[in-house]
Amino acid sequence: MPGFSNSFLVMVDKEISDHVKSWKFIIVVALILLTTFGSLYSILNIIRENAALINKGDNFLFLKLFTATDGNLPNFMTLISFLGPILGIALGFDLVNSERNRGTISRILAQPIPRDYFITSKFTAAVIVILLLVFSVGFLVMGMGLLSIGLPPTLGEFLRICIFLFLSTIYIAFWLSLGILFSIIFEQAATSALASLAIWLFFTVFYSMIVNIVAQSLSKNPFQINHLTVILSRLSPNYLYDELTTILLTPSIRTLGGLSFQQLQGAIPSALSLDQSLLLVWPHFTALIAASLICFAVAYLLFMRREVRA
Amino acid sequence: MAETIISTDNLVKEYGELKAVNQLNLAIKKGEVYGLLGPNGAGKTTTILMLLGLTEPTSGTAQIKGFDATRDSIAIKRFTGYLPDQVGFYSQRTGRENLVYTAGLNGISAVEAAKKAVEVVELVGLTNVIDNKVKTYSKGMRQRLGLADVLIKEPEIIILDEPTIGIDPTGINEFLTLIRGLSKEQGITIMLSSHLLNQVQKICDRVGIFVKGSLLAEGSIEELAAELLAQKEIDLSVKVKDLSDQVIKKISALDEVIKVEKQENLLDEIYQYYFTGGEIDARL
């Protein structure tokens, strides 16, 4: 029997080459590279000028490549948190509706493949592309940092960065799934792009405002307000991701969100070890993965139930 | 008598209140060219989608070569080629790339796919443009590429949905001849849907007339014509060179003629025509 998984690979292969050759991908990559170089350049300047100051004690100089900022250009961490969703949406928003509009979908589904290959191959291919891109850019930053400051990362730093890059992939995959979901719901690619961007904008700009208002209307106690704000904020994938990466890449930050006196009492000002950091963000980690999977699962089910008519 | 290769058993598809396909029983024999003839909205596409397991019947079953269309649709798609109406290709890719991709989805190795692509393209007469991007193809060329795309998996059965839509008349004839040839030379069973009698008439061994989800009549074109004519009285107008009582008598004398009537009040009719048309001719 001619290999079935083989046809899956054929599909993934085609999807990857479609992505890599598409203009939207090239544009987003160019955007990411440009901003990355800009931010790296300014950070390297800061580090060179203040090396002595920064490098006092165990200060994770290498991680500064990803987190430091001169106030003008955002750091790499912020950059990915901002451009990552755009990358995910750009890769996902027209995956299904464009095939529907071109009439290719009924021809493909008339081939002897399980119906879900159509959507899983698209998801797999886009995730591979994102993974490769994120890791290449991340390693590029590390490599350039290594060359210019001449100080290699410690194993801990290296692992932190790798985990950070992996998490970024999952975060972007969430927005990819959202894009795919809308590409199934909406017939027009433009509508689905707008809908995805609207959600992204909602979470980046409006959500924190709404959370503040809600928290303040629910309670008068400042500690409680703080607590509520943090809990509500964590419903946003952006906030989850930001918190996660901050903890991972800034070991000196010891707690998340609002601190209570109890938490602060007896805290010794020292950096967290990698496993301590991971323990702290483990709930975020699972929440982010769950969000991506749920989003994809909804898209998957919706696709499987749709009738295919050219 | 050839065996039945495509069959449906009380097949029903409902969209809410609408019965798109209603208690359909089809039996298509191996090697024949079968035409599903019916007006737009008759349920032809819906029937085809159910045969390929692309949509689920509300009740009843559809089978191809003994495989159930809902449960074993992957098995069916291995030996059944489907050319959808409005067939689409990846327009940024060449004809060859599109064909090789389809072959890959059918588990054909890259080397063999390349060889087969050349063969099928030759067959449909697109050899010159095989390495052009599909976006440069005309509608007729796309349709022929669609046929090549179906042929590359070496199907035993081909199902074509409105295959001639959008092709110019000479193109239509070539295309139909090509399809007919496939059936007669390679023994492929062909089922096609169309809303145009004259096309179905040209190439089909048997035709089913399909209206509002039901099969009204079925048979070869001759059988159908006989059946329809037997049932119906038909009004004919006859052009004669020299109208005389002699001629009328002769026509009336024919056994098949039920009644001969002279058109009365010709002038009145013309007047009515103008009147209802909103214009009254000054001469009247």
Ligand SMILES: Nc1ncnc2c1ncn2[C@@H]1O[C@H](COP(=O)(O)OP(=O)(O)O)[C@@H](O)[C@H]1O
């Ligand atoms: N997804 C759908 N929802 C509701 N009605 C549909 C749907 N698809 C088709 N129909 C209806 O089913 C009937 C048959 O459609 P179709 O099979 O496409 O006809 P044909 O191919 O013979 O022109 C039409 O009246 C059409 O409006």
Ligand SMILES: [Mg+2]
């Ligand atoms: Mg139709």
